[in-house]
Amino acid sequence: MSEMTMEKQIDFMGKRQLALVFSAFLIIASFAGLWVKGLNFGIDFTGGTLIELSYPQSVDLAEVRNDLADAGYDEAVAQHFGSATDVLIRIAPREGMNSAQLSNQVMDALEASTEESITLRRVEFVGPQVGDELTEDGALAVLYALIGVLIYVALRFEWRFSVGSVAALVHDVVITLGVFAWTQTQFDLTVLAAILAVIGYSLNDTIVVFDRVRENFRTMREGEPVEVTNVAVNQMLSRTIMTSLTTLLVLLALFFLGGEIIHGFALALIVGVVVGTYSSTYVASAIALVMGVSKEDLMKAPKEGVDNEQEEAELQRLFLEQEAKREARELAKAHRSGKKTDTEDEQ
Amino acid sequence: MFQTQQKVIANRYPAWKYLLLVLVTVIGLVYAMPNLFGDDPAVQISPAKSVIFNDETEQQVSQILSQANLAVKTSVFENGKFLIRFENTEDQLKAKSLLKESLGRSAVVALNLAPATPDFLRALGAEPMYLGLDLRGGVHFLMDVDMDAAVEKAYLRYEDEVKGVLRENKIRYLSADYEEEALWVKFRDLETMQAGLALLQREYADELTALEKTDTASPMVSLNLSSSAIAETKKFALQQNITTLRNRINELGVAEPVIQQQGDRRIVVQLPGVQDTARAKEILGATATLEFRLVEERGDAFRAEETGYAPHGSKLYKFRDGTPLLLKRSVIVSGENVINAQSGIDPQQGSSMVNVTLDGAGGRKMLATTKENVGNRMAVVYIENRVETIEQDGDKVKKRITTKDVINAAVIRGQFANRFQITGLDSPQEAQDLALLLRAGALAAPMEIVEERTVGPSLGQDNINQGFMSVVVGFILVLIVMAWRYKTFGMVANLALTLNLVVIVAVLSMLQATLTLPGIAGIVLTVGMAVDANVLIFERIREELRNSSIQTAIYSGYEKAFVTIADANITTLLAAIVLFSFGTGPIKGFAITLSIGILTSMFTAILGTRAIINTMYGNKRVEKLSI
Numbered sequence: 001m002s003e004m005t006m007e008k009q010i011d012f013m014g015k016r017q018l019a020l021v022f023s024a025f026l027i028i029a030s031f032a033g034l035w036v037k038g039l040n041f042g043i044d045f046t047g048g049t050l051i052e053l054s055y056p057q058s059v060d061l062a063e064v065r066n067d068l069a070d071a072g073y074d075e076a077v078a079q080h081f082g083s084a085t086d087v088l089i090r091i092a093p094r095e096g097m098n099s100a101q102l103s104n105q106v107m108d109a110l111e112a113s114t115e116e117s118i119t120l121r122r123v124e125f126v127g128p129q130v131g132d133e134l135t136e137d138g139a140l141a142v143l144y145a146l147i148g149v150l151i152y153v154a155l156r157f158e159w160r161f162s163v164g165s166v167a168a169l170v171h172d173v174v175i176t177l178g179v180f181a182w183t184q185t186q187f188d189l190t191v192l193a194a195i196l197a198v199i200g201y202s203l204n205d206t207i208v209v210f211d212r213v214r215e216n217f218r219t220m221r222e223g224e225p226v227e228v229t230n231v232a233v234n235q236m237l238s239r240t241i242m243t244s245l246t247t248l249l250v251l252l253a254l255f256f257l258g259g260e261i262i263h264g265f266a267l268a269l270i271v272g273v274v275v276g277t278y279s280s281t282y283v284a285s286a287i288a289l290v291m292g293v294s295k296e297d298l299m300k301a302p303k304e305g306v307d308n309e310q311e312e313a314e315l316q317r318l319f320l321e322q323e324a325k326r327e328a329r330e331l332a333k334a335h336r337s338g339k340k341t342d343t344e345d346e347q
Numbered sequence: 348m349f350q351t352q353q354k355v356i357a358n359r360y361p362a363w364k365y366l367l368l369v370l371v372t373v374i375g376l377v378y379a380m381p382n383l384f385g386d387d388p389a390v391q392i393s394p395a396k397s398v399i400f401n402d403e404t405e406q407q408v409s410q411i412l413s414q415a416n417l418a419v420k421t422s423v424f425e426n427g428k429f430l431i432r433f434e435n436t437e438d439q440l441k442a443k444s445l446l447k448e449s450l451g452r453s454a455v456v457a458l459n460l461a462p463a464t465p466d467f468l469r470a471l472g473a474e475p476m477y478l479g480l481d482l483r484g485g486v487h488f489l490m491d492v493d494m495d496a497a498v499e500k501a502y503l504r505y506e507d508e509v510k511g512v513l514r515e516n517k518i519r520y521l522s523a524d525y526e527e528e529a530l531w532v533k534f535r536d537l538e539t540m541q542a543g544l545a546l547l548q549r550e551y552a553d554e555l556t557a558l559e560k561t562d563t564a565s566p567m568v569s570l571n572l573s574s575s576a577i578a579e580t581k582k583f584a585l586q587q588n589i590t591t592l593r594n595r596i597n598e599l600g601v602a603e604p605v606i607q608q609q610g611d612r613r614i615v616v617q618l619p620g621v622q623d624t625a626r627a628k629e630i631l632g633a634t635a636t637l638e639f640r641l642v643e644e645r646g647d648a649f650r651a652e653e654t655g656y657a658p659h660g661s662k663l664y665k666f667r668d669g670t671p672l673l674l675k676r677s678v679i680v681s682g683e684n685v686i687n688a689q690s691g692i693d694p695q696q697g698s699s700m701v702n703v704t705l706d707g708a709g710g711r712k713m714l715a716t717t718k719e720n721v722g723n724r725m726a727v728v729y730i731e732n733r734v735e736t737i738e739q740d741g742d743k744v745k746k747r748i749t750t751k752d753v754i755n756a757a758v759i760r761g762q763f764a765n766r767f768q769i770t771g772l773d774s775p776q777e778a779q780d781l782a783l784l785l786r787a788g789a790l791a792a793p794m795e796i797v798e799e800r801t802v803g804p805s806l807g808q809d810n811i812n813q814g815f816m817s818v819v820v821g822f823i824l825v826l827i828v829m830a831w832r833y834k835t836f837g838m839v840a841n842l843a844l845t846l847n848l849v850v851i852v853a854v855l856s857m858l859q860a861t862l863t864l865p866g867i868a869g870i871v872l873t874v875g876m877a878v879d880a881n882v883l884i885f886e887r888i889r890e891e892l893r894n895s896s897i898q899t900a901i902y903s904g905y906e907k908a909f910v911t912i913a914d915a916n917i918t919t920l921l922a923a924i925v926l927f928s929f930g931t932g933p934i935k936g937f938a939i940t941l942s943i944g945i946l947t948s949m950f951t952a953i954l955g956t957r958a959i960i961n962t963m964y965g966n967k968r969v970e971k972l973s974i
Contacts, residue, residue, distance in 0.1 A: 054805065103801070104628070121806040127797035130489065141929035148921045156914060190865050193926060193934045197872060197941065200922030204876070204915040208883065211911040239879075239886040246828055246882075247875035250821030254871050257820055259813035261481075262868055269872065323898055330968065 010237070012281055013230040013289070019282035023171060026275075030178020037181045042188030045135045047093040047128035049102050052121040053110065058084035064110065071109035082260040086121065093128045138192045142173065145199050157210055164288035165206045168279040172202045176271045180264075190265040198272025201247070205280035209236050213285065217295045225294055229285050244277045358901050358965035360958050368958050371950070372846060378853035381468050381475040386460035387420060388439035391602045392429040392446060393455045400427060404450075411449055417442050432461055447600070453668045458620065459602035476855050479863035479936060480800065482814070484807035485619035486627050489798035490588070492612050497584035497792035498577055502530055504686045505555065507706045509570065511765070512550055518543045521565060530555075530570040540566035581611065584792040589614055590780070595631055595731070614794070620804075628796075637682035637785060641716070642724035642756055643673035664728060666753045674726055674753070679716045684709025686765075688785035690778035693770045699778035700770040703785060710765025717762045726756035727769075727785065755781055814867035821871050822848065829878055833885050835973035836960070840881035843955040847877050850947045851940065866936035873944025879915070880952035884908040885974055897969050905957055912953065916945050 043050050061078050064087055068076045073091055081088035089106065103123040111118055126134070146166055154162035173195055180187050212232035220228055248270065255266035392408065394400050408429060412419055418434035419442075433439040439458065447456040460483070462475045480487050502525045509532060513520050520543060521533040532547075534540035540559060547557045547568060554576040560567045572580070589606055592614065596604045605617035621627050643661035648671040657663045661673045687704040705713055717725075729752045757769050772778045802810075825844065829837040851870060855862060888904030895903070920942060927938035964972065 052806070103799075119803060119805055120801070121803045123799060123801035125796070125799035127491070127795075129491070130798045137929045141925050144929070145922050145925040148925060149918060152918060152921060189930075189934055190868075190937075193865060193930065193937050196922055196926045197937075200919035200941075201876065203918045203922070204879070207915045207918055208911050211914055215907075235890065236886075239882050242828075242832060242882045242886070243876070243879040246825045246878050247872070249824040249828065250817075250871050250875035253821035253824060254817045254868060257813055257817040258868065258871075259810060259864075261810070262813075262817075262864060265865065265868055319899065319902060323896060326966070 009230065009234050011230060012233045013226045013285070016282060016286040016289070020286060023279070023283055026175050026178070027171065030174050030181070033178045033181035037184060039177065039181055039187045040184045042186045042191075043090065043124060043126045043131070044189040045131050045138070045187070047126050047131035049091040049093075050122070050124040051089045051091075051103050051106055052081055052123075053087045053089070053107075054119040054121050055085045055087065055114075056116050059087060061087070063113075064089070067110050067113045068106070070113075071105065073106065073109075076106075086260075093131075134189065138189070141192070141196060142199070145196055146170070149199070149203055153207070153210075157214060158293065160288050160291040160293040161210050161284075163291060164284040164286075164293075165203060165210070167287045168206050168276075168284035169199050169202055171279050171283045172198055172272055172275045175275045176268055179271045180268070183267075185264050185267060188264060190262065191268045194265045194268035194272065197269060198276060201269075201273060202276030202279060205240065205243075205276055206284040208239065209233060209280050209285060210288075212236050213288075225289055228295075229289060233281050233285060240277055240281070244273055247273050358898055358961050360961050360965075364954065365958055368955060371850065375846065375850040375853040377468065377471060378473045378856050379849045381462065381464040381473045381856060382852060384463045384465065384475070387432040387463045388436045389430055389432045389459045389461035390439055390443050390446060391457045391459040391461075392431070392450065393457070394427060394453070400424070400429070400454075404454075405429075407449065408446065411445050412442060415441065415445055430459070430461055432463075443600075451669055455597045455600055457600040457602040460620065474856060474859060476852070476862040477859055478811075479861045479866070480617060480619055480807075481802050481864045482807050482811050482862065483619055484621075484802050484804035485617065486621050487618075487798075487800040488616040488631065488796050489609070490592070490614045490616060490631075490794045491797040492585055492588050492614065493793045493795070494581050494584065494612050497580055498528075498572065499525070500792065501572060501576070501580040502528075504706075505551075505570065505572075506530055507686065508704075509547065509551075511707055511710075512546065513543060516546055518546060528571070532568045532570065533565050534567070535565065537561065537566050540568060544568050585612065585614070588792065588794050592616060592631065613797075631796075636730050637685060638678045638728040638730060639680045639713075640674040640678055640726050640728060641720060642726050643675050644723060646673040648673045664726070664751060664753045672726060672753050672756060674728070679725070680705060680709040680712055684712075685785055688782040690775065690782040692775075693768065696770065698770060699772040699775045700768045701772065701778050701782045701785065703767055703769060705765040705767075707765065713767070714762065714764040717759050717764075720759055721761055722759065724756050724758050726753050727781075728752065729754045810864050814864055818867060818871050818874070822874050825874055825878060829881070833881075833974055835963075836881075836885050836888075836956075839956050839959045839963075840878060840885070840952070842959065843881065843951040844874065844877060846955055847944070847948050847951040848874065850951065851944050854943050854947065855940065860939055861936060862940075863936035865934060866940045869937040869940030870944065873941060873948065876919070877944060877948035877952060880908075880912045880948060881956060883911055884953070884956070888972070889974060892972065892974075897964070897972055898966065900972075901960060901964060905953070909953065912949065916949055920945050 061080065064078045065076070068074075068078060068089065075092055077090040079088050080086060091102065091106070094102075102125070103120070107118065107120060146169060149169065150162050150166050153165050176195060176198060179185075180191065185191075209232060212235055213229050216223075216228045216232050216235075217225075220231070223231070251266050251270045251273065254262060255270060258266060392400075405424060408431075409422065412422070412431065417438040419438075420432040420434055422429065422431045431442065433442065443456055443458055446454075450456060464474060506523055506525055509530065510520075510523050513523075513532070518539055519535065520539070521535060523530065523532045525531075532543060534543055540561070544557055544559050547555065547570065551557070551570070554573060555570045556573055558569050558571075560569055585608060589608065593604075593606050596606065596616070596618065601618045601621055603619055605615065607615045609615045616631065618627055643658065646658040646661055648663065651657045651663045651673055652671040657673060660676055662676055664672050664674050666672065684705045685703065686706050687702075689702045691700055691702055692698070693700040731750045755769060755772075757771060760770075769781065772781065822844075826841045829840050829844070831837070833840060848870070851873065855866075860866075884904050887908045888900050891900035891903050891907075923938050923942040923945065927935055927942070930938055
């Protein structure tokens, strides 16, 4: 697929204004979703009780709701979970309610009205206080992850890249949250973990492109920053597609086969990988360009980088010499014996 | 021959790198293998508190098993515990109820799933991964200890003591009350206040800070618990609650319970494999109390046990190990009167002892009783109340269950009141346990469940199946895509990916890390992302092939991609570390598998593939690369 890279240069950076408008639109839409609909927080963050039950046969939700209302749980939310035989019941936290007994009471109430035996699949109870702590910890985790990235990229590359990559990460996180708001998919602890993994993944993508941009700034004698960046994006295109493809494949496997509990997790990562791939090209590089990253900024990169390069060039030269000698020798040998031979040891 | 003074640039690896690769592969395979063997249904018998199993118990156990004709696979006695494996769950359940019946309360009989790791692997220390509660089913509780209540109780305890001390020293006070996080002692006039202040400061130098307050109608002394005393109180409250929980959980018969302190006021309780969660909650929510009673020395406890009749005025009790003891019907002092109990060393005999402090009322009763009974024995009875739901004729009936255990019976050496020692205990451990039990019955700080996660066994199995399925399908899809895109090189990458999966499982098994559902998701994600390193390398090789020879392309492909791979992986690792430090339970599992996956993939994707590629193509005449 070598024809994809050098020969056909796709003008990614030329469309960067368009891309920024598109991103701005997505972000505004996401904020609108967060504003209008809000996230459908799971009990990990709101506190409350969640009960998953399994009936031997498919069950009518209206009946379940009636039974719950009769037992005094008017505000309980019942819905099917994965299949028509599984029911998920959510009960908001109650003042002065003994949490431990709640699930027992719900079970008793539901079992009293049916002949069938109900299996308790899962109970989750999170006290409001714990919920607050988890929310705080979660927000802090995202914040610290972003700060860590900012520092690392600033050290390894340049502050403009650092701003670009963090902007891309914020972009990805906001849009993923937006998707969760619009679809009202439950946002629980595992989704938060997925968001942090998205940060890791999207960053991975961004770094790879930046790395190439830096390299091109050093090796390409001429070319405007825009051009140099565009070449880098093009060079990395097939890699970006391949890695996103393999990651998406496993995520789709997880989404469809991993079971209901892991659904939100897989969804967040799928959205994150798609958006992250896009953003590492357009948002991260485009912002670095907008901020005015230039050849000079990267040429005075860390000293050891330069040393490495010199050393590398030297090594390369030696290798080529060696290679040429070996080939010449082999050729001579092949001539002598008149048949193809294997290599011999160098030393 | 061509000689270089620098590093030799060649697509050739030194022997030690191959050796390392082979070593990692072999170790990975060995330590990953135990996960293939599954579990045996087993019964675990561990001794209850202060019981030690001996040959007799061993005989008893084997007798029960052989009589019932159960299909025992193996029976091992190790670390003071029995682990009996069965061929099927039916026999396992039967054995559990039989053993429980005959061993009674001297042992904790629990169902368990014992890993069926073959002996030769176990000899190498290879064990399967530990499955988290979401995979094996079970209960997770987070209990919060009400520390304010614990501190308040400490103040109320001092209130009684302070009154006593003042009375003993004939200093008259008007009142002593706990209010607004301080103890306020009112005096009639300045003079008595000064005397009181001096006394209290002397008496409680370490525990209380005493200050005078004279601008009120009657002069007062305020007493505040010192910060070290508060910290101590909290520590005690937590410890005694943990002990109480541990005792109760023994009742449940759980094979590998986890009862751990989390932070400075929380306790995590994990009960893997518990099916009847309702009962678990009932037992954990029990309340306990204590009673001090005189031992009825005239009756024969063993005869009373046989006949079922206790002599007049007495009642039959039992120690935990089943030894009967006759106690008088009247209670001297009960748990509410116990203010404090602390273990220590008896200075005269050097043996372990427990210092007990009673409140004023308790002290007076104790004085009256001990005056008359020097030389007789006094017993401490631990009583636990709980409500259990029991199925009776198809109906669910709430039943009150009370268990009474004699935890200690000691001879009264002399007359005493509110402060006394229980001496002659066998070990410091026993003294500590007794002190904790005494306190537990008396002043256990209230505790509530602030988080519960229960996973039924059916869901656990579903989670395992679905998790396994998604790993397998995701893995195969990636293998296909890599082989299609990179041909021979892709196959090499696939080998590396397989090795990566094996090594991840091996490392998780070696660390005995807990595998959870998010952990499996982490493995799946790693599989998708691990190929990234190879994709980067192979794309770079393709690129280089356009401008240079095949050998140079391979060489610089690996070299140039390395920096990128390292940078990209370090940042992902950074995110994983943040996840680990902020995450709880399952999230931690995800972070662990992700981090391990990143590290192992660096090894397998770079060193592993390079080794194979070097062997295949290194410094050989190759016309065309299959990439």
